[in-house]
Amino acid sequence: MKTTFLTIxxxxxxxxxxxxxxxxxxxxxxxxxxxxxxxxxxxDDACPNQFTTAIPILDRYKAPATFFVAEVFNPDWNVLKQVxxxxxxxxxxxxxxxxxxxxxxxNEYRESNQLIFSKTxxxxxxxxxxxxxxxxDSITEKYYIGARICSGQIEKATPDNFMRISSIVVGSESSxxxxxxxxxxxxxTLQQKGCCILLIHEIDNGPGYSPLSxxxxxxxxxxxxxxxxxxxxxxxxxxxxAKERDNAKIKEIRRSRKxxxxxxxxxxxxxxxxxxxxxxxxxxxxxxxATVTCExxxxxxxxxxxxxxxxxxxxxxxxxxxxx
Ligand SMILES: [Zn+2]
Numbered sequence: 001m002k003t004t005f006l007t008i009x010x011x012x013x014x015x016x017x018x019x020x021x022x023x024x025x026x027x028x029x030x031x032x033x034x035x036x037x038x039x040x041x042x043x044d045d046a047c048p049n050q051f052t053t054a055i056p057i058l059d060r061y062k063a064p065a066t067f068f069v070a071e072v073f074n075p076d077w078n079v080l081k082q083v084x085x086x087x088x089x090x091x092x093x094x095x096x097x098x099x100x101x102x103x104x105x106x107n108e109y110r111e112s113n114q115l116i117f118s119k120t121x122x123x124x125x126x127x128x129x130x131x132x133x134x135x136x137d138s139i140t141e142k143y144y145i146g147a148r149i150c151s152g153q154i155e156k157a158t159p160d161n162f163m164r165i166s167s168i169v170v171g172s173e174s175s176x177x178x179x180x181x182x183x184x185x186x187x188x189t190l191q192q193k194g195c196c197i198l199l200i201h202e203i204d205n206g207p208g209y210s211p212l213s214x215x216x217x218x219x220x221x222x223x224x225x226x227x228x229x230x231x232x233x234x235x236x237x238x239x240x241x242a243k244e245r246d247n248a249k250i251k252e253i254r255r256s257r258k259x260x261x262x263x264x265x266x267x268x269x270x271x272x273x274x275x276x277x278x279x280x281x282x283x284x285x286x287x288x289x290a291t292v293t294c295e296x297x298x299x300x301x302x303x304x305x306x307x308x309x310x311x312x313x314x315x316x317x318x319x320x321x322x323x324x
Contacts, residue, residue: 001140026250026252026279027279027280028244028245028250028280029249029279029309030193031278032166032231032275032277032278033231033309033311034278034280034309035228035280036095036193036229036230037193037194037229037230037231038230038231038232038233038238039184039186039198039230039231039233040065040192040195040197040198040232041058041066041200041232042065042128042148042198043065043068043100044128044199044200045068045069045093045201045208046069046080046200047073047201047203047206047207047208048202048207049203049205049206050067050187050200050203051079052204053166053203053206054203054214054217057218058088058165059131060220061224061232062087063221063224063232064088064089064232064233064237065088066235067091068091068092068128068148069090069091069092069093069116069206070093070094070095070096070130071095071112071115072095072097073097077120080119081120081121081150089127089234089236089237090120090122090124090126091124091125092109092112092113092116092144093112093117093125093127093128094108094109094112094127094129095107095108095112097130099130099131099133100130100134101135102136102139102207105135105136105139105140108113109139109142109143109144109173110143112124113143124144125144125146125239126146126235126236126239127140127144127146127147128147128148128167129147129268129301130147130222132150132151134149134164137161137164138299140163141162141163145236145272146159146163146165147163147164147165148165148166148197148199149164149165149170150168150232151166152166152168152169152201153275154166154188154192154196155194155196155197156194157194157242158242158246162243165197165235165239168185168197168198169199170198170199170200170210170216171200171201171210171211172204172208172210172211172212177212178213178216178219179215179216179218179220179222180218181216182198182223183221186223186230190229190230194252195238197235198244200212203217212291236275237275240272240274241275243266243268244277247267248265248277248314249264250262250263250264251263251264251265253318257323259323261318261319261321262279262281262318262319262322263317263319264277264279265314266315274313276311276313277311277313278310278311278312279306279309279310280309281321282306282307282309283306283321287306287323289323289324290323290324292308292321292322293319293320293322294312294316294319294320295316295318299312301321308321
């Protein structure tokens with residue numbers, strides 16, 4: 001009896017919440033495409049099986065990842081250049097993979113960034129500290145928009161300190177070795193609406209540190225494919241999204257019976273911060289279908305519960321929603 005009563009109560013509570021009118025103001029959703037949590041697969045040290053085994057799996061799941069490379073590991077630059085073109089991020093793990101201190105950090109950062117740019121043609125914006133040892137933030141923030149430590153926590157939607165973003169070590173040297181353990185961690189991330197940054201080294205039986213089985217990697221990706229609440233993204237896009245979301249202002253500039261126009265602007269440098277943010281715009285109740293253009297070009301949008309979800313790169317002009 002007790003159980004039934006509780007169930008009824010919970011049911012009432014939910015339906016009351018659902019009927020509560022929500023704010024009519026447009027917002028930027030916590031995560032892209034209104035997903036409920038973010039997952040970053042990050043790979044360190046250019047371990048051999050990352051290239052032969054992990055990348056084909058990631059590509060099969062269309063899952064962008066971040067590869068933190070240091071020159072000392074002799075990474076395969078040809079593969080890394082292709083990887084960049086395929087939506088992944090190649091970023092800095094310093095030049096020599098040394099224990100950083102304030103006297104060597106700037107040199108390690110500059111030379112590593114130059115090397116990666118010369119080999120891949122892509123500018124570097126993020127860093128993973130070797131051995132998770134961070135020097136003074138004031139040095140690191142001159143070179144990077146965010147840097148990764150490994151304090152083992154799920155990160156918040158906005159990290160307290162972008163120069164010390166937490167990650168979680170996985171594989172044989174950790175307590176996270178199976179697909180099931182990884183998916184439990186993802187569920188926890190969902191409860192917190194946070195970001196889970198996995199720190200992966202070797203895959204399967206390669207010679208690198210703390211190997212994770214390709215089976216576990218694949219099971220975790222399969223879980224995110226079945227559960228559409230997760231946003232799989234690169235470390236850089238996670239950082240850009242968080243800063244843009246917190247910084248950008250949506251401004252309605254025109255409204256008629258058939259058309260709404262608005263802009264999304266932020267004060268972040270546009271050459272780095274160009275990750276699309278998802279605007280959730282409430283529609284008038286008699287608009288069941290709409291088309292969206294940005295500076296005249298049609299863009300994709302989705303209507304959910306009388307709100308239209310639109311992906312917009314901040315500072316790219318006027319977005320117009322037209323009633324169909
Ligand atoms: Zn390393």
